[in-house]
Amino acid sequence: MDKDQASETQVEAPSNEIIIAPLPRITLQAFCETPGVAATMQAVIADRRMDKAHARIQMGGPAAAVEAFRSAPTPNVIVVETVSDPATLVRHLETLSEACDAGTKVVVVGHVNDVQLYRDLIRRGVSEYLIAPLGTLDILRTLSELYVAPGARNLGRIIAVMGAKGGVGASTVSHNVAWAIARNLDASTVIVDLDIAFGTAGLDFNQDPPQGVAEAVFAPERLDANFLDRLLSRCSENLALLAAPAMLDRTCDLSEDAFDQLFDLLRASVPCVVLDVPHVWSAWVKRALISADEIVIVAAPELASLRNAKNLIDLMRAGRANDSGARLVLNQVGLPKRPEIDASEFAKALNVEVLSSIPFDAQLFGTAANNGQMIAEVQAGGKVNEAFVQIASALTGRGEAKRGKRGLFEPLVAKLKRRRA
Incomplete structure (x- = not known):
């Protein structure tokens, strides 16, 4: 489900503040289940760092994502919010993985702080598991880091x-x-x-x-x-x-x-x-x-x-x-x-x-x-x-x-x- 697509190496910024890199020209689709996460995602795609990305948001969570990509190509990034139990989530992700194109990155937004679930998802190829409620910059930072080379330093x-x-x-x-x-x-x-x-x-x-x-x-x-x-x-x-x-x-x-x-x-x-x-x-x-x-x-x-x-x-x-x-x-x-x-x-x-x-x-x-x-x-x-x-x-x-x-x-x-x- 995930394939390394690292960007160019970055350099140390003058201050201790972490500068979030603008995303490259990617496609992104988000499938939300709660109004709060949907509103945050809307703020994310309106941010200046997403200027080059083509993104859309819809409701329905993992089930909607599975249905959407049964016969359609997957985007570069899929963001899925879930309120279901871990077993149901894993079942949906297994079905989704069968439809995912090589290189597609999946970010899951959950409402349960479960270390075992996090490990299971990462082992299955999920790029990141985030816990709601989330701020706009939290999601932006996660999406940006998907395209930053491992070990790269901060942007100028x-x-x-x-x-x-x-x-x-x-x-x-x-x-x-x-x-x-x-x-x-x-x-x-x-x-x-x-x-x-x-x-x-x-x-x-x-x-x-x-x-x-x-x-x-x-x-x-x-x-x-x-x-x-x-x-x-x-x-x-x-x-x-x-x-x-x-x-x-x-x-x-x-x-x-x-x-x-x-x-x-x-x-x-x-x-x-x-x-x-x-x-x-x-x-x-x-x-x-x-x-x-x-x-x-x-x-x-x-x-x-x-x-x-x-x-x-x-x-x-x-x-x-x-x-x-x-x-x-x-x-x-x-x-x-x-x-x-x-x-x-x-x-x-x-x-x-x-x-x-x-x-x-x-x-x-x-x-x-x-x-x-x-x-x-x-x-x-x-x-x-x-x-x-x-x-x-x-x-x-x-x-x-x-x-x-x-x-x-x-x-x-x-x-x-x-x-x-």
Whole structure:
């Protein structure tokens, strides 16, 4: 009934939190017997991690599952809830196993905490036995682990940073936060400039790589760990850049899933990925935000930013019911002669806490931008740099103490060696 279908090896995430991997393109059918489990399964298939999966739910339990697959092919995963006695359950599963295609995985949800039953089910090829009541994340974690290689470590964390409006400094924030994660928190990090036409990451890091994110997006058939390694430009010991070409020779009307393959590969290769998301609204931007592990909305303390930030935060709440909400960073605070909305009023209107308020300093930011430097390289001990370190710590769950050194490309190299072996 079960056949190993392990995914690519994963790497250690920056924090102690276990990141649940998005499921691959699978089919799933659930057969429930109680309204509670059916409602939980409905929440599971609505979660962002199930975006690629095709799932359906029906009532009837094991008997309905047996009937459904007498003459129909089985999906990749069958979830069966049972309230019957163990003997009846085993009888139904034996009948179901005769109809199951090779590789089909079966998860049983029961209402009895019975160790002997658990052992019997595992021995008969059932992938997992869960005990109701269950939370949405409990089922998501179980389904995700069906496609994770045994012994694989946690996935890398994706942090998406976007401005509530143009010109609020979201790119500057994302670049400096990525620098702080890599340098102050000692986590191998890749920053991805998603603004293919007008991206500034190359300028900010004083880099001019011949290849970058455009090659990854426009030639997906070539994209693998080795190709990605060649596209990355090293900025420091722990930080690499996937730069944008900032050229207008072709338009960037990208499909909704244009970056899926790249993000999946980065998740499995590097502990931390920071996305510099441009201030545009398209299907792929919405998908990139909703699928990220952490979202940072950068806003200026004025009305247009307030309105747009509210729309973005409300959308993220609706689309990410099982995740933490988007974080709010106020930038350019204290701009001379500009009337501003106080941070407390801003936070109250959005019903969120302000993660950090970054003071306006034209001399500091202008010098860094013109020299292709990070704020820490211009003024390491200032309040602005402290703000970026604080944001980095909050997003990764790490303290400021550095940990053992590890080369940026070590996960990629290790993966290549495993594949060659």
